[in-house]
Amino acid sequence: MSAVLDLKSHLAEQINNDHLAGYSRQKLRALAAQHGAPLFIIDEDRIEGQYKALSRALPAVKMRYAIKALPDPYVLRKLRALGSGFDVATTGEIDLLKRCDIDASQAIHTHPIKKDAEIKAALDFGIQLFVVDNVAEIDKFLPYKDQAQLMIRVNFRNQDAVVDLSRKFGCLLTRVPDLVAHAQAQGIEVVGLSFHVGSQVPSPSAHVSAIEMSADLMANMPQVNWRVLDIGGGFPIEYVGPTMAIEDFCAPINEALSLLPPEIDLLAEPGRFVAGPSAIHLMSVVGKAQRGARTWYYLDDGVYGVLSGQIYDHAKYPVMTLNHHDVDVPLMPSVLAGPTCDSIDVIDEDIELPELQIGDVMVATQVGAYTMASATEFNLYHRPQSLWLKAADLS
Ligand SMILES: Cc1ncc(COP(=O)(O)O)c(C=O)c1O
Structure with a gap:
């Protein structure tokens, strides 16, 4: 690869990884291919890191983890x-x-x-x-x-x-x-x-x-x-x-x-401080449709599933594609929706995305708290499989 191309792809990787907090897109895609999506992944090292950070910050306080969060x-x-x-x-x-x-x-x-x-x-x-x-x-x-x-x-x-x-x-x-x-x-x-x-x-x-x-x-x-x-x-x-x-x-x-x-x-x-940053959620694109000026992408999980915290917990999670796209790839006004038949099941109505294909994998981060805990099985979409991994399996 030429030095210019090398720098460009390095830059793109950096931009794409901004919200991924050290996780490798390639490893996450491989996990989705191996286990299928949707896939809820809890990072053991991050549970430990969050717990220790809070314990250090409050040295005189004894922790009683609020089980309800996760x-x-x-x-x-x-x-x-x-x-x-x-x-x-x-x-x-x-x-x-x-x-x-x-x-x-x-x-x-x-x-x-x-x-x-x-x-x-x-x-x-x-x-x-x-x-x-x-x-x-x-x-x-x-x-x-x-x-x-x-x-x-x-x-x-x-x-x-x-x-x-x-x-x-x-x-x-x-x-x-x-x-x-x-x-x-x-x-x-x-x-x-x-x-x-x-x-x-x-x-x-x-x-x-x-x-x-x-x-x-x-x-x-x-x-x-x-x-x-x-x-x-x-x-x-x-x-x-x-x-x-x-x-x-x-x-x-x-x-x-x-x-x-x-x-x-x-x-x-x-609850939230320990569990929230410790899980990510992989979802794949199962359908796409042009509706007016926006492309709608339908994912295999949404606000009736792990992203239920958008409704019950008033949270908005960073959601991004796992594709490696160039810095200058055009971004298009898009909508991300969940799979159920209900029209409330929309994850983001106002998101700019590069063009996605069916089968592409997206990731939501910071989804450990009040997410899987309140996921429903509406439409009989079953709750996603959950994996417990070390940071090294993800980075
Ligand atoms: C009684 C009680 N304790 C602890 C928690 C956890 O709070 P947080 O997730 O803000 O840490 C909750 C959250 O609903 C709660 O109701």
């Missing part, structure tokens, strides 16, 4: 091996831990609303720490007051979060003294506070003010033997726009946490 046995076993505990919300998640031979020693139950049967299943498994946010829920623990300890979930509304969880759960901070008094009057032990300032938050200010207010409240209620503060999740990742580096995001959180007495156990329930 309830995958390989992910759970890996995180356990790295020392993580688990945030469990349902009996189904407990069953998954059991299938992975993971015990309850570092598990907490964080669903503020649950049936008696779910409380029993969690206690039988060995979980002792539960979350409540109202009187009716506290009363459910009367029969189990010798086995369970409670955290009160406090509601800190956050308009800035992509997913504002305090709309649905948590009590006002001013209600905490009454709820504690109600529990104590019945001999039910309250040991902590928990909150979740919303998922994918743009800045740490919501965490900081929630920690400061929680610390104040604890200091003003010395009649309680406070032992835990659980700061939830919310730690952001990069989708199509930039996000704060995790160590910068966590620096003011650490400062706020230093206000708490050293005997308080600090917990976090990260």
Whole structure:
């Protein structure tokens, strides 16, 4: 190859790899050819990297991975091996831990609303720490007051979060003294506070003010033997726009946490930060049609499948072709659609793409969290196969 051509193809490769974070197009195409598409791939090394980055950024905090983000046995076993505990919300998640031979020693139950049967299943498994946010829920623990300890979930509304969880759960901070008094009057032990300032938050200010207010409240209620503060999740990742580096995001959180007495156990329930960047999704073009000024490409998965997070989680994933195309190849206004018969199943209506052929493979990145977890089988398109690989198999 001439030096000029060589430089050109090197440049094209670099441009094409911008969002691929080190993965090789060639290897991804080979994986799609070997296993078929759609193909959901979890990168073991990235799970480890994300977990360690967050643990380093929050050195005083114990991690309780939020299983709901990506309830995958390989992910759970890996995180356990790295020392993580688990945030469990349902009996189904407990069953998954059991299938992975993971015990309850570092598990907490964080669903503020649950049936008696779910409380029993969690206690039988060995979980002792539960979350409540109202009187009716506290009363459910009367029969189990010798086995369970409670955290009160406090509601800190956050308009800035992509997913504002305090709309649905948590009590006002001013209600905490009454709820504690109600529990104590019945001999039910309250040991902590928990909150979740919303998922994918743009800045740490919501965490900081929630920690400061929680610390104040604890200091003003010395009649309680406070032992835990659980700061939830919310730690952001990069989708199509930039996000704060995790160590910068966590620096003011650490400062706020230093206000708490050293005997308080600090917990976090990260889901998105650990799982999100750790998976990619390969999809192939199964059809194409010119409709008006745009070319529509139909892929073999879409918003009813792994990209369901576009609907439920309000996420927009980087999606790109795996073709090696030249820097000067013309880009055309295109639409990417999923395979189902529903017209809502459109991944991107406004994307510029080089011309694609049937069988070409596309990749969506940052798709580990709230994606496979909420994929449906609408139209009886089955959930994609999932692969657990090392970074070296992909790079
Ligand atoms: C109770 C609870 N904990 C933790 C999480 C995980 O949050 P994130 O994915 O923002 O880290 C969620 C997300 O819905 C949640 O509801």
